[in-house]
Amino acid sequence: MNIIKKKVLSIFESRVLKQGCVLDVRAWNPATFFEVDLHLPGVDMEKWTSVQHMKVKVSEYTYRDYTPALWDAETETCTLCISSDHQGPGSEWVSSLKKGDVISYVGIGGTFHKPVADSRLLCLGDSSSIGHFLALKQLALGIGEIYGAISFNMESHAREFSEYFDTYLQPIEENKKDISLISWLNEQELSNETIYIAGHSPTAMQLRRHLKQRSDFNGSIKLQGFWQ
Numbered sequence: 001m002n003i004i005k006k007k008v009l010s011i012f013e014s015r016v017l018k019q020g021c022v023l024d025v026r027a028w029n030p031a032t033f034f035e036v037d038l039h040l041p042g043v044d045m046e047k048w049t050s051v052q053h054m055k056v057k058v059s060e061y062t063y064r065d066y067t068p069a070l071w072d073a074e075t076e077t078c079t080l081c082i083s084s085d086h087q088g089p090g091s092e093w094v095s096s097l098k099k100g101d102v103i104s105y106v107g108i109g110g111t112f113h114k115p116v117a118d119s120r121l122l123c124l125g126d127s128s129s130i131g132h133f134l135a136l137k138q139l140a141l142g143i144g145e146i147y148g149a150i151s152f153n154m155e156s157h158a159r160e161f162s163e164y165f166d167t168y169l170q171p172i173e174e175n176k177k178d179i180s181l182i183s184w185l186n187e188q189e190l191s192n193e194t195i196y197i198a199g200h201s202p203t204a205m206q207l208r209r210h211l212k213q214r215s216d217f218n219g220s221i222k223l224q225g226f227w228q
Contacts, residue, residue: 017057018042022101023077028160033127034094036080038068043108045073050114051135051224055106056080058093063106065226067131070138081131085153086227113196113222115140120193120219123148123169124181124207127157128226129198130165136196137167148196149184179203182210190217201225 023037045068053065071078084091097103113136115121121144123133130150137146147168152158158171174180181203195211197204204225211217 016106017104018107020103020105022097022099022103024099025097028157030154030156031095032084032154033157033160034080034082034084034097036082036094036097037077038080038103039075039077040068040108041076043076045071045076045078048110049139050110050112051132051139052108052110054080054108056093057104057106059089062089064090064093067135068108069131069134071135079131081134083126083128083130085127111224113198113224115143115146116194116220117143119144120191121146122193122195123150124185124195124197125199126151126174126203127153127161128200130161132198132224132226133169133196134165134167146196149181151180179206181207185210185214190214191219193217193219195219195221196224197221198224199226201228 020038020040023039026035028034052068054068055063056066058064066080066082068078069081082090082094084094113132115136121136121140123136123146125133127150133146133150140146145168149170149172150161151172151174152161153174155173158173161171172180172184175183197207204223208221208223211221
C-alpha cells in the first residue's frame, strides 16, 4: 500500500474507529474455533432487528466482518464466534487475543437476515455460520424456533457445539465426496420454509440451486456468503 493510501486510511480510522474490550476468549479443541466475549460501550443492542455484522480491525489497514451473537443489551456485551480454519490476518488476530485486550472496529450494521413470522425457519451453513445463526435464534425469540444443520470438518468441534449451545441446529460431519448439507436436505420434507444459508459462498450457491430444483419446496431462500 502506497503512502497516500495509508495516509487517507489513517485519517479515516481516526474519525470512525470505535473500541471494545475483550472479556474472555475460549478456544475449542483443536484451537481453530474461538468464542470471544466483548464489551462494546455505547452500542444500543435493543435496536437490532436483523443479524448484525461488525467490521473489526485485525491488522494494519485490514478488516474482517464478524457477527455479534449472544448479546445482552443491558451490559452492552456480546460474543463473536470465529473460525480460524484458514490462514490469514483474521485467523492470526483471533488466535492472539486474550482477556483485557482492546479491539477496534469501524461500526456495526444489519444484514438481510431477520426472522420471518408465520414461517418455519431453516438454517444451513458451515462452522463459520455459527455466530450468524445464534444471532438469528436470539432475534427469533417470540417469533419462531430455528432449526437446521451446520457442517463441521472436525468431529470434536461438532461435539462441542452440541454441548455448549442449546439449539435445534444439528451438527453434521462434512463429507469430502459430496456436500453433506445436501445429503441432510434430501432426508427432510420441505414445504414453504424460510431458508437461511450462510458460510462458504460456493457451497451456499449449490445449496440454493438444489433447493430450487426441489418440487416440494415453495418457500423463500435468504443467502449470505462469508468466504470463498
